Amino acid sequence: MFRDINATPRRRGRDHCRTKFSAETPDMTSPYGIKLSVHLISTYFGDIVSKVCECLLRKGTLSHAQIMHSTELSKQNVTNSLLVLIQHNCVQSFAIQQPGGFGEPPKIVTKYMALHDNIIHHMRFPKFLSIVSNEFGQDCTEIFEGLLQHGRLSMNQIMDRHKDKHKALVTDGENSKVTSTLHENFNKLAQARYIERCPAHEPFLEPVEEGAKKRMAKSKIGDFSQTLEARALAAAAPMESIRFLVETDAWSNGALDDDSKNSPSTKIPGEKRKHDSLEPETESWATNKNKEILWRVNFEEFVRRLRHKSCVSHVTTRMDSVAGIVLTAIFEASRKDETKVKMEKTVPLLLETIFEEAMKSEEGRSLTLGRVRGSLVQMGCELPTIGIDEIYSIDLKTIIDKAQTLEVESVVLKKYGREAYRIFRLLSESERSFETDKISATTFVEKKDALKILFQLWKDDFLHMERIEAQKTEIMLWKLNKRSVWEQVLDDMYHAALNLKLRLVHELEQAKDILRVLKGKSLGDEVLEKRRRVGDKWKVLEASLMILDDAIMLFHHF
Amino acid sequence: MSLLNKRKKPEPKAVLVESDRKVLEVIKSKKEMAIWSRDLKMETNLSDVVISKSLKNLLNSSLIKEVVHAQQKGRKHYIAAEFEPSKEVTGGSWYVNGDLDTAFIDQLKDLCLKIIRKLKVVTADGVYDFFKTNRLTNTDCTSQQISEILRSMVLDNMIIDVKSTGLGEYHSIPIGKLCYRCPPGDVNQGPKKGALVSIPCGVCPRIRECTPDGLISPTTCVYYNKWLDF
Incomplete structure (x- = not known):
């Protein structure tokens, strides 16, 4: 006789919320993953842009009109926000054909999807910068930094940026030398695949056949490769052969991206298209695309x-x-x-x-x-x-799995103690269920204490419990809820990262007050000591954030 | 049989009445598994008073004895004098009077760790042989016990279990055989501290109630204040 304890109302309620959330979001982002993304966008680009971004993250792929409706922002605000987000590789747009109502012909609609991973990557720019700096030195770092700051740049824009920065140092005679050095460094970055050509701005997705559509609806979640978003990303991506290709004559304005222009991914049936509300910026984008190839950082x-x-x-x-x-x-x-x-x-x-x-x-x-x-x-x-x-x-998967398990084990050790750590390690070693007596005997924990720990871990969603009644006695079987634990740990990590970020902002504000008071006064020992303390706090918070981000990457990207 | 031995044999002093015999019969029928007093009542259909009296009588006559059940310490269990309690009742070789013999376990763990540190890489049999040859403990321990100790030490991350590659320091151990070694780094430091537990949020008991603008928030957090109190 089986009785599944997970089927309690408490559990059902929580699981229901989680499933509901997952269904709404395009890539099953965790709740605090979204909150962290929104905070990052708000810090970098302001509240209006973050509102649009949050709307896309929470509701999934939307059209311009739908975003306006959901955010209650003006058309111009939404357009500008989308442009900022696209420029910084946080949003990808694509066009799809939708059936028209009441005998009207089908119309082409532009949709926008938020790229959660790319948003979170903004937090990692110092790491990326340090990799490039260590490998290629200062000159390459400057180019790379420009791309990080501006999201997408053409080679000419990079050149202009470089000239502006080194205006005083460069004479006319040296100009060609500077150009060739810059070109060389740019080439190095592309060769190392640290930068890539930007994806197509607005690829057109062919309508899916009726039969295929039904299949897709059935498989919906869990098969991300079949979703509209995945198809859009695949269609937008430049062909591998040209992705890192730097054209030698591309330094002039006339360098036309013939390959990408002709590539199937960027083909938009312009003559058939009915322009939607974003007509002005899509056109300007198209014009820009014909002029120059845009480059961006290759996060991958x-x-x-x-x-x-x-x-x-x-x-x-x-x-x-x-x-x-x-x-x-x-x-x-x-x-x-x-x-x-x-x-x-x-x-x-x-x-x-x-x-x-x-x-x-x-x-x-x-x-x-x-x-x-x-x-x-x-x-x-x-x-x-x-x-x-x-x-x-x-076998890299085994190495990654082991590293993830170690991270979770350290949480169990610190939160629940040494005996719970032993029990957790026993349960995480294999995917099968263990009987209470067996757990108690193998881990050398008294049965009463083992039961207490097991119930605590079960209450906190770490374990799955099953009661089996056989011959008047009741046996309890315990199993690790690996998937749900790993998801919860990742969400906690996003939560912790957001908290570190918020605390950093808070500390900065506190320090501003101190600095304002001190302005104009000579710095005494006490003041210097205060400044040192503030500096130490920042260092600890920043370093912790970077270490925590390594763990987030371990659980989410690796 | 000598006269001396005959005298040593317990002789029932009191005469057993019908109820005593019934109780004794049920207890004997359970053999080495022992019986809980409540179950005894169910099986004999006698009243509490009668059972208590019978048990007292039987204990005085040394026909039965009381045992501590390792898994049900609060429940009085009885066993016939001629039986020794089973492993299920005592809790196995690691239990003494129903309690886990932690002192003995810790002593064995300590010795195993010293042996592994000394021998670098060793199988469970190797550790057991070392125990036997050097007579490290006063009490005898079996090879099964040593294996159980090593297993728990692996779960504790005090040692790691690896399969012999037959190369380098594993050359004397057949390929594929499970052996034990110390984990790299300082053993006394314990397992590597994870990223999440290095910050207050990682082990915060109120993390679920913590929100940016809530009553519990990172800006007002007492754990953060303590952590950043330089």
Whole structure:
């Protein structure tokens, strides 16, 4: 006889809310993920833009009219906000054909979707900047910084920006030299895939056939690849062959993006199109597009880099520094061959290739082939039994899963204590259910205490409990609610990040008061001490935010 | 059989009445599983007073004994004198008088850790052999007990379990065999502190009530004030 405890009214209510929320949002963003995004947009671009952004994040993809209706903002305000959001890669627009009513012909409508991940990436700009700075130095960083600040820029705009900044230093004679250096640096960034051509502004999505539509409605959530939003993103993305292509003659205004113009993703059936309320800005965009190629930061590459970094750091801590060196070598050797960010396994490589790559680094020079092989086996690779070529591929998913589990375990340890930590680790090791007595015996926790802990963890949604009545006795089975726990932890992380941001703003305001009072007065020891304290607070908050963001990326992007 | 041995045998002093015999019969029928006094009442259909009297009588005659049930400490359990309580009743080898023998467990954990630190990489059998050869404890412990201790230490993250690769320091252990080693870094530091628990929100008991403009908010948070009190 089974009785599912999760079916209590309390649980049903909470789950219902969660499901309802998920259905409304395009990419199942967590509630505090949205709140953090809105806060970031509000800080960077003001309240009106953040209102439009929040509307899109909460309600999903909308047309201009629908946004106006929901936000009660004026047409101009909505248009301007959308332009800002598109410029900063936070919104993607696309056109779809909608059936007209009462015998009217179908009409083309422009829809707007918020890109939650790209919004949150704004918080990570210092990290991205530091990667570029470490790899390419100051000159490249300047170009990159411009793209971060302005969202999208053409090469000419980058050039103008550079000239403005170094006006005093550049003479006419040196101008061509500066241009070529800038071009060279720009090329470096594109080659490293740190920057990319912007996606098509407003791709047209072909109407889906009736049968396919029904299939899509059925699969709705859980199959994101089939959603309208996913189709729009795929249609907008530039072709791989031109995504990082820097044209040598593109420094003049006449450089026309022939490839992208002719690419199917950017084709808009203009003659058939009925312009909607956003006609003015779409036209200006189209004109602009014909003039120059716009570039932006390729967030995907940075997420990939940070994922690599996280994996290396994890194996170094869990195993040893050699494992870290070997994994770094694998990532370096397969840099161009990775097709997507969330690669489950590294690109298969020959042992010799890994060894050669490891030898390029200073720390890897002392390694032997045997040591590298040992490290690969330690990271879960199996020794090939027969064969001339030794090919290895590391299971990255296991590394990421382990790192995520460690993060959750540390929460359990701090919140519920050592015994709960042991119980949680036992339950997280396998996906099966455990009986109370078995848990108590394996973890050396008295049954009474074990039950107390298990009930507490169950109450906080960590566990799933099932009662089985057999031969007059009742057995309780416990299982980890992995998916829901992981979602909750990620939401808590967004919540904590928002709180850190809000506290930073609060501390800044407090410091302003202090500074205002002190203006014009000589700085005594007491004042200096106060300033030092404020500085320390900022440092702690900023550093904590960056560390917390690493964990957010671990749970959301990796 | 000698006279001395004969004298040692418990002789019932009191004469058993009908109710005593009935109670004793039920207790004996449970063998090493023992019986709870309430269940005894159900099975004998006797009144509380009669059962109490019978139990007293039987205890005085040393025909039965009282045992502590590890999982139901508050409930009085009785077992016939000729039986030893089962593992289910005592709680197993780790229990003494119904209580978890934490002192013994901790002592074994400590010794296991020292052995693993000394031998670097070792299997459960290796640890057990070390125990046997060096007679590290006063009481005997089985190989099963050592395995259980090692398992709990893995759950505690004091040690880690790895499968032997047969290479390097694993050369003496067959490939694929489960062995134990210390985790890298300082063992005394404990598990790595996560990002979320490094800030007050990570373990805040009121996080669900915390909102930007609410009564509990990051700007008025007492935990934050304490954390940032330099």
